[in-house]
Amino acid sequence: MQTQTTPTGPQPQATGRSLEHPRREAIRLEDVLHALSDPMRMRVVRTLAEESAELTCSVIDLPVSKSTTTHHFRVLRESGVIHQIYRGTAKMNALRREDLEALFPGLLDSVLAAAALQEGRLGGDRG
Amino acid sequence: MQTQTTPTGPQPQATGRSLEHPRREAIRLEDVLHALSDPMRMRVVRTLAEESAELTCSVIDLPVSKSTTTHHFRVLRESGVIHQIYRGTAKMNALRREDLEALFPGLLDSVLAAAALQEGRLGGDRG
């Protein structure tokens, strides 16, 4: 069922497993704020922002179980904060920067800056 | 126990009933985001921001019961988003703009802007 259009060399292609994402216009501020109000999810978002690239779930390595990790990534996806796509056995994650910036200008950046500032204040423990 | 410094004429002074507020340094980003992720509380915050003045709880008039209203105001206070003080039988509420701006620069404004934009998009129903 491969319906991919842009082959990218030796890396595995996207597969048929589908993931539901809210359309840009369907993203709601309260859902985004709720998604960001959990420390584990904030960690994911900050990592994604720092790397500014697609990352697999496992590369982020939260101190919770695999199933809890799955849960947090789903909350982030369903709230519209991240985009996920299957690639081989992995699932790539990326921030929906453009969509968020279009809907809520400056919000993501100020949240990320606030998180960084707070981490500094609290002594670098990131929690 | 009136320890008020700026008498403002015929209106009642602050009374002895005490309200716990987190110190500025104790305010946590995740608590603020959680506080703002509820539509009723967002309504309160937006109203406070628009009026840019102290308001009583009852002036804001949420479509929930009195006790639920009390609950929401407490969440906002305990998260550090608003400051509350008793004045006679009323309780005055104000945004902690300075503290929030010092801790999380630009955050409150971008959240308020985002809420306004979303209200526009969604047709002015404020929910």
Next chain:
DNA sequence: GAAATAGTACGCCGATCGTCAAACTATACT
């Protein structure tokens, strides 16, 4: 002191949350 006003405290409810372990699915590698 009595009535009115403004908000609190205390349970209670059903729903959602964050967490886990166990069993499972999908893909890749050999």
Next chain:
DNA sequence: AGTATAGTTTGACGATCGGCGTACTATTTC
């Protein structure tokens, strides 16, 4: 085909959430 890798699903758990009504407290006004 068989094994390894990566993530999902399900169902459970205790905790928290947003909501309510009722009874209560504090203050002002009469």
